[in-house]
Amino acid sequence: MAPSQLRPVSLMVSLSIFSFIALAAAVTVPLSSTFKYVNEGEFGDYIVEYGANYRVLDPFNSPFQLCFYNTTPNEFTLALRMGTVRSTSTMRWVWEANRGNPVGENATLTFGEDGNLVLADADGRIAWQTSTANKGVVHFQVQPNGNMVLQDIKGYFIWQSFDYPTDTLLVGQSLRAGGAARLVSRFSEKQNSNGPFSVKNGRLQYVTFQSEPVTEEGFSYYLSLEFSTGVNAILATPKYNSTLSFLRLGVDGNVKVYTYNDKVDIGAWEVTFTLFPGGKP
Numbered sequence: 001m002a003p004s005q006l007r008p009v010s011l012m013v014s015l016s017i018f019s020f021i022a023l024a025a026a027v028t029v030p031l032s033s034t035f036k037y038v039n040e041g042e043f044g045d046y047i048v049e050y051g052a053n054y055r056v057l058d059p060f061n062s063p064f065q066l067c068f069y070n071t072t073p074n075e076f077t078l079a080l081r082m083g084t085v086r087s088t089s090t091m092r093w094v095w096e097a098n099r100g101n102p103v104g105e106n107a108t109l110t111f112g113e114d115g116n117l118v119l120a121d122a123d124g125r126i127a128w129q130t131s132t133a134n135k136g137v138v139h140f141q142v143q144p145n146g147n148m149v150l151q152d153i154k155g156y157f158i159w160q161s162f163d164y165p166t167d168t169l170l171v172g173q174s175l176r177a178g179g180a181a182r183l184v185s186r187f188s189e190k191q192n193s194n195g196p197f198s199v200k201n202g203r204l205q206y207v208t209f210q211s212e213p214v215t216e217e218g219f220s221y222y223l224s225l226e227f228s229t230g231v232n233a234i235l236a237t238p239k240y241n242s243t244l245s246f247l248r249l250g251v252d253g254n255v256k257v258y259t260y261n262d263k264v265d266i267g268a269w270e271v272t273f274t275l276f277p278g279g280k281p
Contacts, residue, residue, distance in 0.1 A: 027115075027138060029112065034110075037109045038108050039105060044067075047089075048090065051071065052071045054067045055067060055068045061142040061146075063260065065081050067081050068107070070102070072191070075104070076103050076105075079097070080161070081093060081094070082260060087265050092246075092258065094146055107127070111140050115136065115137025117140065117150065118130075130159045136152040136153065137159075139151045145170060147160055167249045168247065171210060172209070173209055176205070177201060177204065177205050177206070185197035199249050199255065210225070220238060236257060240261055242259045244262060245257055247273075252279070256271050257272045259271075
């Protein structure tokens with residue numbers, strides 16, 4: 001086929017791409033869905049991981065809630081907390097936006113009409129953002145599985161927190177080749193920066209932390225790692241619904257699975273798997 005015959009097709013493709021970009025840029029977040037939270041006010045009263053101080057924000061889907069927390073003065077992390085106030089058990093941090101790059105008092109979390117989610121210090125310094133401005137985002141949501149998502153008008157994910165783990169994988173979350181390929185431990189309970197330990201995916205297409213019932217009745221559940229090779233490594237079999245579980249690379253380098261039973265008030269957490277039962281690797 002002569003080159004001149006290809007030009008109209010190339011032009012049509014170029015116009016289609018341009019039209020798509022222009023359409024995405026024209027879509028904005030409804031004003032009623034935008035928000036701006038300021039890191040100020042009283043700290044929460046309930047027990048949380050690392051003995052932290054925290055302030056809760058509105059985004060919530062039980063048992064997950066977005067918060068600011070700190071373990072050292074005036075160094076705050078935007079994080080997702082797991083646990084309910086109905087339970088007397090410790091609430092745990094399962095996702096963090098700005099590890100190693102803290103913000104201070106009066107920092108802001110803003111979701112604007114352009115669809116970008118931005119964490120900034122009081123002086124305007126941007127500590128973290130989703131980089132989703134003018135990409136067709138219309139909605140922010142914390143989902144029942146703990147995945148925070150920015151969606152377009154058709155409900156497709158433009159951004160999701162599951163793509164950016166720190167030291168934790170929730171059920172359904174993956175380590176993927178070419179994406180979030182590793183977990184990195186926290187430096188210490190007090191210092192929230194990257195520690196010396198990491199778990200890498202390697203060359204597999206994906207490794208996913210999963211929970212599924214053993215039988216249709218759901219009296220017990222498998223907690224497993226699902227590999228792209230088709231192999232499932234079963235880690236534990238709790239005798240209750242274990243979908244509210246997470247896998248954690250700890251400050252000591254050990255890998256544990258924590259399972260939350262939202263049907264009980266006391267002792268809601270159980271360590272259902274430990275890679276190195278004797279302690280450190």
